[in-house]
Amino acid sequence: MSGILTLDDRDDVAILTAPTEIAGKRVATGHKIARHAIAPGAPVRKFGQLIGYASAPIAAGDHVHVHNLSFGDHASTALAGEDLAHAEAAIPRLPACEFQGFHRADGSVGTRNMIALIATVNCSATVIRRAAEEIRASGILDRYDKVDDVVALSHGTGCGMASEGPGWENLQRTLWGHATHPNVGAAVFVGLGCEIMQIARMKAMFGAEEKTRFHGLTIQDNGGTRATIARIVAEVRALLPEVNRIERSPAPVSALTVALQCGGSDGLSGITANPALGLASDMIVGLGGGVILSETPEIYGAEDLLLRRARNDVVAAALRERLKWWEEYTRLNGGSMDNNPSPGNKAGGLTTILEKSLGAVAKAGSTPLEDVLAYGQKVRRRGLSFMDTPGFDPVSATGQIAGGAQIVVFTTGRGSAFGSKPAPTIKLATNDDLMRRMADDMDLGCGDILGGPVSLRDKGRQILDLILATASGQRTRSELLGLGDNEFLPWQIGAVM
Structure with a gap:
């Protein structure tokens, strides 16, 4: 069948890169089809990783989605830091570059004033x-x-x-x-x-x-x-x-911290925009800067990818503790960690939280996990940090900005009207159709990675260039639209008395 993409030789499913008719039903781009027959109860893999279990017999070529794929328990098998050497080798060595920022008395540098x-x-x-x-x-x-x-x-x-x-x-x-x-x-x-x-x-x-x-x-x-x-x-x-x-003046990328966000995700998020942003994240780390991954419920099932590159046992233990806290928190409030994906995510091709998390973690690139932060806590180390936040975008971004992020980069496949202040948001579209439909809201399209002339690495460099231009004063689409006044939303925990 043409118009399909296999991400890993171990995968049980392939991804549709164009709308396809299956069993008399039109199935949208980004959805999954079976590469071979799968028995009920058998594990199903995408990205080479577990995304769920077959809940019904699946024949080769069948559409794989909520009707025949379900969430199930997953066991963390990662050893803390077992891939740390590979993560350190993934830090790129790049020539120095700068942005034009506002230098503050405390040594920090602003992208806005x-x-x-x-x-x-x-x-x-x-x-x-x-x-x-x-x-x-x-x-x-x-x-x-x-x-x-x-x-x-x-x-x-x-x-x-x-x-x-x-x-x-x-x-x-x-x-x-x-x-x-x-x-x-x-x-x-x-x-x-x-x-x-x-x-x-x-x-x-x-x-x-x-x-x-x-x-x-x-x-x-x-x-x-x-x-x-x-x-x-x-x-x-x-x-x-x-x-x-104050005047803008040159500042090194080491003075920059970027918040990584995604919302309204689809089946292409983990294939185009998220991994491209991950490569840009690696470049920022290579230039001495910092990036913040967050949304603890949306790394659930993909935590091993972070634990294996944790800087030390303390960092790994902090991440495990936060995931355990969230399991108990959702249980006490009558929820489930598989409450996500949302209906829009599912319409876009995502089926379980395990699948969504694998794509979400791709935003963080491949470098070592240096720190785990409490919500809104100031960034303490350069490189990749993880901040404990909910998956709700405004609450999560509010915490990242409080932690010091001067720029937010937000990937979306279904579409988003998100903006933020005082740190501006750059929005990346995962597919060409969204880029056309919501051109006023999207800053950069990533759909040209699919079968197009642009490689993931080229797109990562485009994203980095856009981040530096924005840091130097170029207005984002969300700024031009006046978004950001209503997205300040601190995370509320505890009783209302």
Whole structure:
């Protein structure tokens, strides 16, 4: 049969590279067909790895999907670091290159220069949004060409929560991570005044001393909603000249951290855009930079690919502990780790979480896993880090940005309207059809890898070049569309009280 792709000689399935009629039914690109007969209960492999078990007899050439393939237990057999030597050899040696960034006093380098209005609690969400709208509508930002935007980062928590524990710690790290982000020239914290998430406590916890960069006020102390909006606007007007003084100047790629994301995935995600992004990730690591893989539920079943290249036993144990926590967390909440893929993922050809995870991990390339981070925790080491986050894209990206990522790269096969601030999002389309349908949303197409003149390595270099251009100020599609104001979504854990 023409129009099929076999990814590994060990595979039981092949991938359709064009829509095909099977048993009188049109089956879309990215779906799977059996390479040979498969008995009920037998394991089924793709990428040379287990993706599930046959739930019914499968004949050669049959469509393999939810009607005859099911999720099942998988056993981790990886030894920590057993492939570390190969992972170290995968770090490319590349000539140095630079981007034009904003150098901060703490040594970090921004790809954007924004003023962040940060709500400490849901009660102050409206005042910061109204203030940001008023500032933008006034036209004053036009006078300050080095200031990219005033962004309002609001959320739905900050009170009615425990004052200690994982949920509180997540929010603390997230708020402080955005206030101190390299892409933020100044931050204004705004609270109600009586909430759990106190500004003074957060500053004391993180040791804030830079008075010109961090500011705080509360609605209760400023006379209510209208008075506080006026105060925020006045504060921003006073900050603009100072924030505008900075100029872009050359910075090494070692100063760059890139967040790796995927959403609305399809059967081609793990074949085109994700592995191409993985090669770009390897190049960034080779240039001394950092990349962050996340979405713990979406590496489930593919964790061995990371454990085998863990830098040491401590890193491997931290990843195993997070996966065990998620198994218990989903069980207690009546869920399952196979709650994913979503209906859209399944329509695109993905059948089980094991299959989806194998494609998702491809974004991380082949270099050593250097660290495992808590949600929103600052990146501690160059190279590949893994951050524990949910699979929900806005929550995951919010944590990665809090950790210091100055750019987000987001692959999608079904389509996405995602954007982020203060770190811009680059979106990669896995297939040509999506690139045509959502041209205004996609920054780069990766469908030309399939049977086309472009190799995975060539596409990886294109992605790297696009990352550096974006880091130097080139606007992404999501920025041009004004996306990112509603995607700040900290991970909430724990009881609402």
